[in-house]
Amino acid sequence: MTTRDDALALDSTDPLAPLRDQFALPAQTIYLDGNSLGVPPAAAAQRAQVVIAAEWGEGLIRSWNNAGWFALPRRLGNKLAPLIGAAADEVVVTDTISVNLFKLLSAGLRLQHERAPQRRVIVSERANFPTDLYIAQGLIEQLDRGYTLRLVDDPAELAQAIDDTAALVMLTHVNYRTGYMHDMAALTQMIQQKGALALWDLAHSAGAVPVDLNQANADYAVGCTYKYLNGGPGSPAFAWVARRHQDRCTQPLSGWWGHRAPFEMQPDYQPGHGIGRFLCGTQPIVSMALVECGLDVFLQTDMAALRRKSLALADLFIEQVQTRCAAYGLNLITPLDHAQRGSQVSFEHPQGYALIQALSARGVIGDYREPHVMRFGFTPLYTRFVDVWDAVAALEDVLATEAWRAPAFAARGSVT
Numbered sequence: 410m411t412t413r414d415d416a417l418a419l420d421s422t423d424p425l426a427p428l429r430d431q432f433a434l435p436a437q438t439i440y441l442d443g444n445s446l447g448v449p450p451a452a453a454a455q456r457a458q459v460v461i462a463a464e465w466g467e468g469l470i471r472s473w474n475n476a477g478w479f480a481l482p483r484r485l486g487n488k489l490a491p492l493i494g495a496a497a498d499e500v501v502v503t504d505t506i507s508v509n510l511f512k513l514l515s516a517g518l519r520l521q522h523e524r525a526p527q528r529r530v531i532v533s534e535r536a537n538f539p540t541d542l543y544i545a546q547g548l549i550e551q552l553d554r555g556y557t558l559r560l561v562d563d564p565a566e567l568a569q570a571i572d573d574t575a576a577l578v579m580l581t582h583v584n585y586r587t588g589y590m591h592d593m594a595a596l597t598q599m600i601q602q603k604g605a606l607a608l609w610d611l612a613h614s615a616g617a618v619p620v621d622l623n624q625a626n627a628d629y630a631v632g633c634t635y636k637y638l639n640g641g642p643g644s645p646a647f648a649w650v651a652r653r654h655q656d657r658c659t660q661p662l663s664g665w666w667g668h669r670a671p672f673e674m675q676p677d678y679q680p681g682h683g684i685g686r687f688l689c690g691t692q693p694i695v696s697m698a699l700v701e702c703g704l705d706v707f708l709q710t711d712m713a714a715l716r717r718k719s720l721a722l723a724d725l726f727i728e729q730v731q732t733r734c735a736a737y738g739l740n741l742i743t744p745l746d747h748a749q750r751g752s753q754v755s756f757e758h759p760q761g762y763a764l765i766q767a768l769s770a771r772g773v774i775g776d777y778r779e780p781h782v783m784r785f786g787f788t789p790l791y792t793r794f795v796d797v798w799d800a801v802a803a804l805e806d807v808l809a810t811e812a813w814r815a816p817a818f819a820a821r822g823s824v825t
C-alpha cells in the first residue's frame with residue numbers, strides 16, 4: 410500500500426507540480442471540489458483590479474473598443490477551443506449552460522424540422538444534470554408542436570431509444586454524480602448513423618479530460634468555465650457549434666450581440682455569420698475577463714499530461730479509501746476503468762452529507778449530491794499526491810471516531 414512518503418515522492422517527481430504556485434489556495438485546505446467551483450488563479454485578483462480600476466474606471470465606455478470588451482466572448486472562445494478539440498471561430502464564451510442549451514437545442518430541432526420533420530424526440534438520460542432536462546422540458550412546452558423528451562435509465566439503452574423519431578440526443582459527457590464518462594466518438598457516430606444530432610454537455614469535461622469535438626464529428630456542445638477551468642463563481646459558460654451548422658441554423662434568443670451589425674441599429678434581426686450568432690446580449694465583462702486567467706494556466710501544459718496525473722490521483726484515492734476505510738460501508742460508484750472515468754471519484758454512504766461536513770471542518774473539501782453521494786474532484790493543476798493521502802487519512806479518522814455524528818454536521822445549507 411502507498412505510504413505518505415510514497416505520496417511525497419510522487420509529488421517530487423511530478424512535472425506538473427510547479428503549476429500549483431499559479432493558484433491562490435487557502436492555507437490548511439485540501440480542495441477536492443474543483444469539479445464544482447475551481448480555485449482562483451493567482452493572477453485573477455490583479456486582473457480584476459485592472460478591469461475595475463483601469464478599464465472601467467479610467468477607460469469607461471471607450472473600453473468596449475480599447476480594452477477589447479466587445480470581442481471578449483470570441484477571443485476567449487478561441488483560447489478555450491484547443492481544450493475541447495474545436496477550431497478557431499467555433500466557440501463563444503457567453504451566458505450560462507442552461508441558456509446555451511436552450512439556444513443549441515432550439516437550433517438543432519429547427520435544423521431537423523427542415524430535413525426530417527417527423528423527428529420530434531429529444532433523447533437524454535434520466536441521470537443527466539437536472540438543468541439540462543429542465544431546459545429541454547421548457548423548450549418542448551414553448552414549441553407546443555408534439556415534441557417529447559425520452560429518457561433512458563442506462564447508457565446501454567441508448568441505441569434502442571434512438572429510433573427514426575429521434576431528432577437530437579443530448580448527453581453529458583461525464584456524469585456529475587458518478588463520474589462515468591461516455592465514449593463521445595462512438596456514441597456520436599451511432600447517433601448520426603441513426604439520423605439524429607449529437608449535443609454534448611462538457612460541464613465536467615472541459616479542462617478535466619481530453620475532448621476532441623471535431624474528431625468526434627459532434628454537432629453541438631456546451632460547457633462551463635467555473636468548474637475545472639477556474640473562471641470564478643458564475644463565470645460565463647461556452648457554446649460550440651460545428652462549423653457545418655453555424656450558418657444553417659438560427660437560435661431564438663436573437664439579441665443584438667448576435668446580429669450581423671449590431672451598431673447599425675436596424676429594426677430587423679439579421680443573424681451574424683458563424684458562431685457569433687449564438688451570442689445574445691451584453692455580457693458580464695468583469696466576470697468574463699477573469700476566465701482568461703484560468704485559461705492561461707492551461708497554455709503551460711496539455712490535456713494529455715493533465716489526464717495522466719488526474720487518473721493517478723484518483724487511482725491513489727480509490728486504493729487508499731478501499732484499503733483504509735474498508736470497514737465503513739463506502740460504496741464506489743465511479744468506474745475503475747480509465748476509459749469510463751472523468752476526473753472525479755464518488756462514493757455512496759448513508760451518512761454522506763454529514764461525512765462531507767465533518768471533512769470540511771477538518772479542511773478537506775469535497776461535496777455532496779443527492780442521494781447519498783460524496784464527490785471528490787481531482788484537479789491535477791493544483792492537487793498533490795500527498796493531499797490525496799492526507800484527505801483519506803482525515804476520512805478514515807472521521808469514520809473511525811464517528812465525528813460525523815456531531816449535530817452541526819447534519820444542518821443543511823441551501824447549496825450542498
Ligand SMILES: *Cc1c(COP(=O)(O)O)cnc(C)c1O
Nearest residue numbers: 505506507538540581585610612
Ligand atoms: C454544472 C452543470 C450545469 C450548470 O448549468 P448553469 O446553467 O451554468 O448553472 C449544467 N449542466 C451540467 C451537466 C453541469 O454539470
